[in-house]
Amino acid sequence: MAIECLESRCLLAGNVTVSVSASGDLRIKGDSAGNCVEITQFDTDADTFVDTTVVSGCVGDDDTTINGGPGPFVTGLIGRDLKIDLKGGDDSVFIGFDAIGPTTGVLVPRHLKVDTGAGMDFVLVFAKVGGNTTIKTGADADGVALAFSEFFGKVDVRTSDGDDFVIAFFSLFHRKFDLEMDGGENDMFMLAESIFEDSMDADGGRGASDIADISDSNTFLGSVELDNFETVIM
Ligand SMILES: [Ca+2]
Numbered sequence: 001m002a003i004e005c006l007e008s009r010c011l012l013a014g015n016v017t018v019s020v021s022a023s024g025d026l027r028i029k030g031d032s033a034g035n036c037v038e039i040t041q042f043d044t045d046a047d048t049f050v051d052t053t054v055v056s057g058c059v060g061d062d063d064t065t066i067n068g069g070p071g072p073f074v075t076g077l078i079g080r081d082l083k084i085d086l087k088g089g090d091d092s093v094f095i096g097f098d099a100i101g102p103t104t105g106v107l108v109p110r111h112l113k114v115d116t117g118a119g120m121d122f123v124l125v126f127a128k129v130g131g132n133t134t135i136k137t138g139a140d141a142d143g144v145a146l147a148f149s150e151f152f153g154k155v156d157v158r159t160s161d162g163d164d165f166v167i168a169f170f171s172l173f174h175r176k177f178d179l180e181m182d183g184g185e186n187d188m189f190m191l192a193e194s195i196f197e198d199s200m201d202a203d204g205g206r207g208a209s210d211i212a213d214i215s216d217s218n219t220f221l222g223s224v225e226l227d228n229f230e231t232v233i234m
Pocket residue numbers: 030031032033034035086087088089090091
């Protein structure tokens with residue numbers, strides 16, 4: 001079914017294509033509509049180790065289909081990377097969360113790559129990532145939240161133009177954290193209860209009223225650099 005988008009707004013939520021590559025990457029690709037996707041992991045044989053990954057449309061969102069059907073897409077643990085590319089539209093991706101709240105975090109053995117493209121997007125991550133993490137939210141006002149997560153590789157977050165917010169809480173960063181918020185008058189960056197073992201470098205970018213609030217009990221073991229924020233609370 002082809003869904004036409006009027007200007008930048010899409011009324012229906014389109015389809016997400018989910019596949020596992022030969023090398024073990026879990027790949028999730030959206031379309032130009034506003035896609036809403038949840039990625040969760042479960043233990044199905046009660047040995048307390050997660051063994052199953054589920055990719056589904058969001059609860060209460062009857063419109064995002066998975067591989068052309070109602071879904072969910074069910075597979076084993078992720079073998080290597082988790083790659084999510086949701087393209088245009090107002091997209092939301094929930095990693096390690098479902099409608100009730102946090103589940104167990106999602107285990108990503110190697111790299112986590114998320115690109116939500118143009119449109120007002122929201123990315124929520126509860127994961128343990130063995131490799132590098134790259135999150136790009138493209139144009140328009142976007143939100144990124146990193147919660148209860150552990151990142152063994154570098155973390156790069158790029159929110160591009162639009163009034164964006166980025167928050168990290170109860171998370172552990174073993175290597176460098178790098179944030180670029182680019183254009184937008186009211187970019188907001190907040191940290192709470194997080195540990196940075198390497199450097200933390202955040203740039204509010206262009207725009208007059210960007211705010212960084214890192215006042216809530218964080219631990220910085222490396223250098224801290226905050227550039228182009230009009231207001232810094234620490
Ligand atoms: Ca989309």
